Amino acid sequence: MTPDIDLQEKLYIDGAWQRPQNGGVLESIDPSTGKPWTGFAVAGPADINAAVDAANAALRGPWSRFSPAQRANLLRRIGALFENQGEQLAVIESRDNGQLLSDMRNVMRGLAEYWYYYAGIADKLEGRTIPMEDGVLAYTTRVPVGVVGAIVPWNAPLQMVTWKLAPALATGCTMVLKSAEETPVSAYFFARLIEDIGIPPGVVNIVSGLGATAGRHLVAHPGVNKISFTGEHRTAQDIMRGASVNLKRLSFECGGKAPHIIFDDASLPQAMNAATHNAFAYCGQSCALGSRLLVQRGVYEQVVQELARRAERIRVGLPDDPRAQMGPQNSEAQLEKTLGYVDIGKSEGARLLAGGRRLIAPEFANGYFVAPTVFADASNDMRVAQEEIFGPVVCVIPFDTEDEAVEIANHTDYGLTAGLWSQDIGRAHRVAARIEAGTVWVNTYRYVRWAIPYGGFKLSGLGRENGQEGVDAYLQTRSTIINLNGQYPDAYAN
Numbered sequence: 139m140t141p142d143i144d145l146q147e148k149l150y151i152d153g154a155w156q157r158p159q160n161g162g163v164l165e166s167i168d169p170s171t172g173k174p175w176t177g178f179a180v181a182g183p184a185d186i187n188a189a190v191d192a193a194n195a196a197l198r199g200p201w202s203r204f205s206p207a208q209r210a211n212l213l214r215r216i217g218a219l220f221e222n223q224g225e226q227l228a229v230i231e232s233r234d235n236g237q238l239l240s241d242m243r244n245v246m247r248g249l250a251e252y253w254y255y256y257a258g259i260a261d262k263l264e265g266r267t268i269p270m271e272d273g274v275l276a277y278t279t280r281v282p283v284g285v286v287g288a289i290v291p292w293n294a295p296l297q298m299v300t301w302k303l304a305p306a307l308a309t310g311c312t313m314v315l316k317s318a319e320e321t322p323v324s325a326y327f328f329a330r331l332i333e334d335i336g337i338p339p340g341v342v343n344i345v346s347g348l349g350a351t352a353g354r355h356l357v358a359h360p361g362v363n364k365i366s367f368t369g370e371h372r373t374a375q376d377i378m379r380g381a382s383v384n385l386k387r388l389s390f391e392c393g394g395k396a397p398h399i400i401f402d403d404a405s406l407p408q409a410m411n412a413a414t415h416n417a418f419a420y421c422g423q424s425c426a427l428g429s430r431l432l433v434q435r436g437v438y439e440q441v442v443q444e445l446a447r448r449a450e451r452i453r454v455g456l457p458d459d460p461r462a463q464m465g466p467q468n469s470e471a472q473l474e475k476t477l478g479y480v481d482i483g484k485s486e487g488a489r490l491l492a493g494g495r496r497l498i499a500p501e502f503a504n505g506y507f508v509a510p511t512v513f514a515d516a517s518n519d520m521r522v523a524q525e526e527i528f529g530p531v532v533c534v535i536p537f538d539t540e541d542e543a544v545e546i547a548n549h550t551d552y553g554l555t556a557g558l559w560s561q562d563i564g565r566a567h568r569v570a571a572r573i574e575a576g577t578v579w580v581n582t583y584r585y586v587r588w589a590i591p592y593g594g595f596k597l598s599g600l601g602r603e604n605g606q607e608g609v610d611a612y613l614q615t616r617s618t619i620i621n622l623n624g625q626y627p628d629a630y631a632n
């Protein structure tokens with residue numbers, strides 16, 4: 139599959155490819171070269187209006203007549219596309235967001251399972267009957283929230299498309315999805331793939347465009363019933379204000395600054411594997427990573443030295459190089475942000491043990507490559523420990539007691555994920571129960587699956603994706619009460 143400029147310069151609205159009404163086109167940059175590699179359409183308000191109209195027409199028209207089993211069947215077909223065409227999707231995704239091709243292959247394989255899981259749920263969205271007095275039948279039905287505006291970030295585009303669209307289609311919603319301006323291409327390839335599988339026009343609309351214009355317009359549009367957003371919490375705050383116009387339902391998956399705790403009774407070789415991988419996987423550009431490594435004093439210096447040694451050995455390379463273990467940052471802005479935080483960490487007095495620089499060897503050309511970076515002796519109040527860097531930078535913080543570990547872990551505005559390593563089962567449960575995060579991993583890390591709810595406490599989000607909770611976010615409950623004897627007394631008879 140090769141880029142199809144003609145399609146990318148169009149928007150997928152109402153089952154057809156349409157040029158933006160005011161003709162906007164921008165370039166998408168290849169993060170490994172810093173050069174444009176293709177163009178993409180930029181939707182304006184008129185295009186968003188057209189997409190929302192199409193989504194409303196489909197919601198009330200042909201899509202409403204699809205049975206749950208028919209919807210399930212479509213989801214299974216999309217899952218099969220991820221299995222059968224995963225290689226092409228991985229190639230596009232890797233080129234557009236700079237993540238390693240090998241990682242993207244694994245991601246595409248895993249995404250098929252999300253579609254199959256929600257296919258299995260689509261015909262099991264049951265209501266309840268509620269016991270009442272004789273002569274009254276009360277029951278609930280679960281109905282789709284309606285038209286969903288989905289807004290996704292650049293770090294994991296097709297994963298975010300899947301996490302939102304699969305439950306939305308399972309429940310009978312329709313969607314206008316806006317891709318991120320840094321990574322618009324894979325969503326279009328996805329649209330091309332699903333074009334011919336039998337989804338009625340208008341059910342899935344895919345547009346690219348800028349957050350400040352297309353995104354905001356979608357959020358404020360009265361024809362949209364819900365916004366499902368993944369990205370920065372500051373954007374979520376802006377969305378919350380804009381969505382008040384018709385009290386849209388909201389779900390947010392935002393950032394993280396996860397505590398990854400190593401107690402001195404941990405199995406150290408396993409903990410080291412996890413600590414290293416979950417500092418630098420996806421070049422540090424995943425919300426779930428353990429970017430605050432909390433290490434108990436007894437093993438602190440050993441962990442710090444080993445982490446620095448392993449970081450120095452990570453093979454940074456081009457995304458399609460099978461030997462590469464870490465790719466570039468996604469954009470120049472992200473590169474500058476990461477390097478800016480390296481300066482901040484140094485000025486705050488954290489001990490730089492590895493990395494901390496841009497990689498400028500000839501093979502990296504003008505790509506956005508940064509060396510895996512380790513700061514030791516960070517204190518939790520430093521900006522590098524509190525703010526989401528979203529680059530390959532880990533801060534190591536020492537602690538003495540279990541209480542202190544919990545205190546440091548929770549002292550953050552975020553609460554998405556956390557991990558802990560201990561062979562003491564009592565401690566593992568005790569600490570897991572006290573951590574303020576939507577997901578806690580014990581003796582593992584970043585185990586994320588279709589059936590397990592995922593989402594944040596505090597500034598890390600609102601609501602949950604995946605699992606049963608993933609469909610709840612796209613449903614509302616209707617209570618129906620039926621008077622079985624047909625009598626209604628005259629309240630004004632006397």
Ligand code: NAD
Nearest residue numbers: 290291292317318349353354369370373376391392393425
């Ligand atoms: P971002 O908030 O800048 O942008 C995300 C999307 O929102 C883009 O499509 C953008 O165009 C759009 N947008 C921007 N401003 C908008 C506005 N005012 N109104 C409507 N839409 C607007 O985030 P980003 O930099 O693309 O992504 C990185 C962030 O995403 C990080 O904080 C990361 O942790 C988070 N993230 C979270 C998860 C999760 O599951 N919790 C997963 C991936 C990424």
